[in-house]
Amino acid sequence: MKDELILSGSGGVSLRPWRLSDAPALGELLSNKKLQDNLRDGLPYPYTAEDGESYISSMLKGDKNKLFAFAIVLGDKLAGSIGAFRQSNIHSRTAELGYYVGESFWGRGVGTTAVKLLCRHVFETTDILRIYAEPFATNAASCRVLEKSGFRFEGTLRQNAVKNGNILDMHMYSLLKKL
């Protein structure tokens, strides 16, 4: 696509803006219990191409100063989703990071490369000072991705979520812009 912002990383992983044509592949990635078990509630299961289209449209229409959302691609295949979302009020220079990688792509460095690329982009192109993520304490793979990407573990948010009927702690990780 002409004039599309592509962020390229190692191992053939890149981030690019969402395209409506990604919707069927997004539906396949997200119709996965193991993946959804590590995300917040609210995603339909199974996740259809129509659900994908409505998510992608909302990302494409979103405020470009508040929402930094990209498709993660490996070669020419959709491998996942990543976004940083600016917070409000006194936290307006803080962004929350969210991401997932399709199960067939796990363990190949895709998540880590995507997190590094997005954080660098956000710090280089916006006034955001702090990017944080809150994986469930049980989500060792996500904690590892954040550690490999230079995030610092700041502490445990005890009994901070109920997921599938289980009371879970969450881990607070952050990465700061170098001032």
Ligand SMILES: CC(C)(COP(=O)(O)OP(=O)(O)OC[C@H]1O[C@@H](n2cnc3c(N)ncnc32)[C@H](O)[C@@H]1OP(=O)(O)O)[C@@H](O)C(=O)NCCC(=O)NCCS
């Ligand atoms: C978390 C997730 C994004 C990781 O993606 P990925 O592309 O597999 O990540 P990477 O390959 O870059 O790194 C994964 C790391 O976790 C490690 N890991 C994976 N499963 C693990 C486990 N059960 N225990 C400990 N470490 C584990 C891997 O060995 C690897 O570390 P290494 O390079 O030191 O060996 C992916 O598993 C996913 O989408 N999970 C479901 C959704 C999710 O958890 N999103 C994040 C919400 S905060």
